[in-house]
Amino acid sequence: MHTPPAHTSPTNAWPVGDLTIHRIDETRLPPQTGEWLLPDATADLVAQHDWLRPDFTDPDGRLRLHTHSFAVTLNGLRILIDTGIGNGKPRANPAWNDLRTDYPSRLTAAGFAPEDIDLVILTHLHADHVGWNTRAHEGAWIPTFPRARYIVSRTEREFWAGYAMDEPRRQMFRDSVHPVEEAGLLDLVDVPPDGLDLTPGLRLIPTPGHTPGHIAVELTSRGAGALITGDCLHHPVQFAHPAIGSCVDIDPAQAATTRRALLASLAERHTLVLGSHFPPPTAGRVIPDGDAYRLTPPPAT
Numbered sequence: 001m002h003t004p005p006a007h008t009s010p011t012n013a014w015p016v017g018d019l020t021i022h023r024i025d026e027t028r029l030p031p032q033t034g035e036w037l038l039p040d041a042t043a044d045l046v047a048q049h050d051w052l053r054p055d056f057t058d059p060d061g062r063l064r065l066h067t068h069s070f071a072v073t074l075n076g077l078r079i080l081i082d083t084g085i086g087n088g089k090p091r092a093n094p095a096w097n098d099l100r101t102d103y104p105s106r107l108t109a110a111g112f113a114p115e116d117i118d119l120v121i122l123t124h125l126h127a128d129h130v131g132w133n134t135r136a137h138e139g140a141w142i143p144t145f146p147r148a149r150y151i152v153s154r155t156e157r158e159f160w161a162g163y164a165m166d167e168p169r170r171q172m173f174r175d176s177v178h179p180v181e182e183a184g185l186l187d188l189v190d191v192p193p194d195g196l197d198l199t200p201g202l203r204l205i206p207t208p209g210h211t212p213g214h215i216a217v218e219l220t221s222r223g224a225g226a227l228i229t230g231d232c233l234h235h236p237v238q239f240a241h242p243a244i245g246s247c248v249d250i251d252p253a254q255a256a257t258t259r260r261a262l263l264a265s266l267a268e269r270h271t272l273v274l275g276s277h278f279p280p281p282t283a284g285r286v287i288p289d290g291d292a293y294r295l296t297p298p299p300a301t
């Protein structure tokens with residue numbers, strides 16, 4: 001019997017045409033995260049959707065949420081999408097404060113050693129998506145991916161530049177965004193309404209609402225497609241209830257409009273959806289269900 005290495009197990013790597021998209025795990029968020037983040041997703045509402053169990057919710061109806069990155073090799077480029085919470089970062093949220101995970105060794109084990117990463121795409125500038133932009137080194141925060149170009153929407157960067165940030169958010173920019181800018185590694189890109197091709201097969205899709213410059217990432221190969229959500233969808237319960245938004249959406253109405261349009265488009269195109277906070281099995285197809293949708297993971301192979 002041949003046992004596949006962990007990084008090719010069907011639960012954390014997905015074929016899309018000629019590509020393989022890898023999930024690089026960081027951590028599971030505490031069980032109370034869901035009721036804070038998505039307060040309208042009550043246990044009673046969750047109980048109405050059998051397909052959410054047992055993978056996407058706990059037996060008591062609490063939402064399961066994880067943090068991870070996705071990694072893919074495309075056109076010879078090693079690409080990482082979002083960088084999690086990071087290690088050793090001082091954070092007001094106790095679940096994010098001073099983490100000690102072995103995320104870098106998981107990246108390396110999947111074939112994406114930090115020094116080999118060419119592109120880091122940031123869906124938006126929140127603390128749980130930019131943390132591994134940097135790592136601690138001799139008392140300073142230095143870029144974790146020294147050869148990479150880090151990509152963020154210009155709208156996103158400029159929004160935060162003009163935002164009255166509280167001290168915890170300023171801290172996050174100091175330790176996870178400014179060092180990358182100061183190293184000259186951050187590229188601001190203009191993302192038009194119909195998207196921007198960064199390289200053939202990789203398209204940035206504007207998905208505003210959670211933040212103004214939020215982008216989702218679409219990967220295509222040989223007629224197959226996948227979409228990495230970032231935080232325009234936090235949890236599969238939002239497939240059944242697209243109106244349910246997160247407590248940290250900058251523009252809740254726009255976030256709901258974005259979710260509805262995106263889900264309709266994904267259902268039509270049979271795209272594989274990979275959720276940036278979805279617990280395993282993490283990915284699936286968008287299937288119409290009543291007046292909304294459900295997420296159907298591909299069968300394990």
Ligand SMILES: [Zn+2]
Pocket residue numbers: 126128129231277
């Ligand atoms: Zn997030």
